[in-house]
Amino acid sequence: MKTTVPIIVAFLAGVALVLAFFFDQRTLIGSLSQELRVWLSIVGGFTLLLGVVSITRVNYAAVKQRKEGWFFKLITLVSIFVMAVPALLPSSWSSLFGRQEGSIYDWLFLYMDAPMMATMFATLAFYIASAAYRAFRARSPESTLLLVTATVIMLWRVPMGEWFLDQLPGDIPFFLNTYIMNGINMAVQRGIIIGAALGAASMSLRIILGIERTYMGKG
Amino acid sequence: MSGIEILQIWIMAFLTLALFSFLYKDNAVYKLAEHIFAGLSAGYYVGLIWDTVIVQQLWEPLIAGKALLIVPGLMGLLMFGRFSQQYSWISRVSLAFVMGTTSGIFLVTQLHGLVLAQMRSTMRSMAGSDGITDLLLSLVIVVGVIATLIYFYFSKEHKGILGGTAKVGVWFIMISFGAHFGYTVMGRVSLLIGRVQFLIQDWIGSFGQII
Numbered sequence A: 001m002k003t004t005v006p007i008i009v010a011f012l013a014g015v016a017l018v019l020a021f022f023f024d025q026r027t028l029i030g031s032l033s034q035e036l037r038v039w040l041s042i043v044g045g046f047t048l049l050l051g052v053v054s055i056t057r058v059n060y061a062a063v064k065q066r067k068e069g070w071f072f073k074l075i076t077l078v079s080i081f082v083m084a085v086p087a088l089l090p091s092s093w094s095s096l097f098g099r100q101e102g103s104i105y106d107w108l109f110l111y112m113d114a115p116m117m118a119t120m121f122a123t124l125a126f127y128i129a130s131a132a133y134r135a136f137r138a139r140s141p142e143s144t145l146l147l148v149t150a151t152v153i154m155l156w157r158v159p160m161g162e163w164f165l166d167q168l169p170g171d172i173p174f175f176l177n178t179y180i181m182n183g184i185n186m187a188v189q190r191g192i193i194i195g196a197a198l199g200a201a202s203m204s205l206r207i208i209l210g211i212e213r214t215y216m217g218k219g
Numbered sequence B: 001m002s003g004i005e006i007l008q009i010w011i012m013a014f015l016t017l018a019l020f021s022f023l024y025k026d027n028a029v030y031k032l033a034e035h036i037f038a039g040l041s042a043g044y045y046v047g048l049i050w051d052t053v054i055v056q057q058l059w060e061p062l063i064a065g066k067a068l069l070i071v072p073g074l075m076g077l078l079m080f081g082r083f084s085q086q087y088s089w090i091s092r093v094s095l096a097f098v099m100g101t102t103s104g105i106f107l108v109t110q111l112h113g114l115v116l117a118q119m120r121s122t123m124r125s126m127a128g129s130d131g132i133t134d135l136l137l138s139l140v141i142v143v144g145v146i147a148t149l150i151y152f153y154f155s156k157e158h159k160g161i162l163g164g165t166a167k168v169g170v171w172f173i174m175i176s177f178g179a180h181f182g183y184t185v186m187g188r189v190s191l192l193i194g195r196v197q198f199l200i201q202d203w204i205g206s207f208g209q210i211i
Helices: A004-020 A028-064 A070-088 A104-135 A141-156 A159-167 A172-208 B003-023 B028-063 B067-083 B088-127 B132-151 B160-210
Strands: none
Touching: A004 A028, A004 A172, A004 B088, A028 A070, A028 B028, A028 B067, A028 B088, A070 A104, A070 B028, A104 B003, A104 B028, A104 B160, A141 A159, A141 A172, A141 B160, A159 A172, A172 B088, A172 B132, A172 B160, B003 B028, B003 B160, B028 B067, B067 B088, B088 B132, B132 B160
């Protein structure tokens, strides 16, 4: 019961969506597939909420037990509620509620969340530079290729570097754009996409057939 | 510049500098900003999902008479059974539904939309070549795709022709990763320039308004 029912559910849902590929949208199986996609979106939404509830529970337990760093966990909890609660309340009650322009949710996103997100990614520039300093050593032909390509691409993307490349004999920017970006880079991306897609397809088949069951956990 | 605008700029500047302070070392101000960021990001998704999924896709159609939507609604609620040790298995049904439908969509889209489409584009680029540059480019793509795939093929030891082709694959991969690395660095540096511009132009610029 605990394992068989989920396997049957996964099988039926998976097979219905695979079969829908071969039928027109106006047929019963086609419309069923459309309905299942909406259902997936709804259940998927609940799984994301489950994650937030889980974060709240973990942080609340740490605050309650006054564990190390509990004050910062309290800040996380307060931030979750300050952002989420006004968004959950209907905008008909007040223009500050809901998600529309001028609401608390919108203000917190624009003036706190978005700048912090940009700063977090900007901080990575320093760590990438530091990692590059350690990793980019021309110790082998392969690592030299990596080093040279990265350096040339970085040069190419800044006005001064572009001017410098233009001074060299031959059309280096054209060569970079044609053979490196649209040639070698595209070929490798295609190879990786084909490999990953074959892996994803075989894993999907394993899940539909009930061979892959690790997502169910233990018990 | 109004008082509210100055306050907004100062809040953004404080949070930006607090996060940058980690570059010196881990400290309490950074931790404060980091936990605010984590909390706001989680809260952001609650608001987003509540509005776009629970209200727009579930509640409003349900009220309009689509009674069948009770099923995904119940499956969603069953997910929370995960918090009970005794009834955690109930959530498997919802999880199985998510896994099954996602697998069904993936099985078709990955093969039909990615594998075959990418292989078709690779092969047809040779046939449709126009001029020597185009032909050379198509050749680079075909050799690159095959060599990359062979490098990632681990079911046979990389020796002989297989080993040689895999070696070519490594060269292609290194060039591609180098290009990606260059682009990533430039993207991050561009974000950094944006934040520094904000601090210099907006934040330091607001000093004159206060004084």
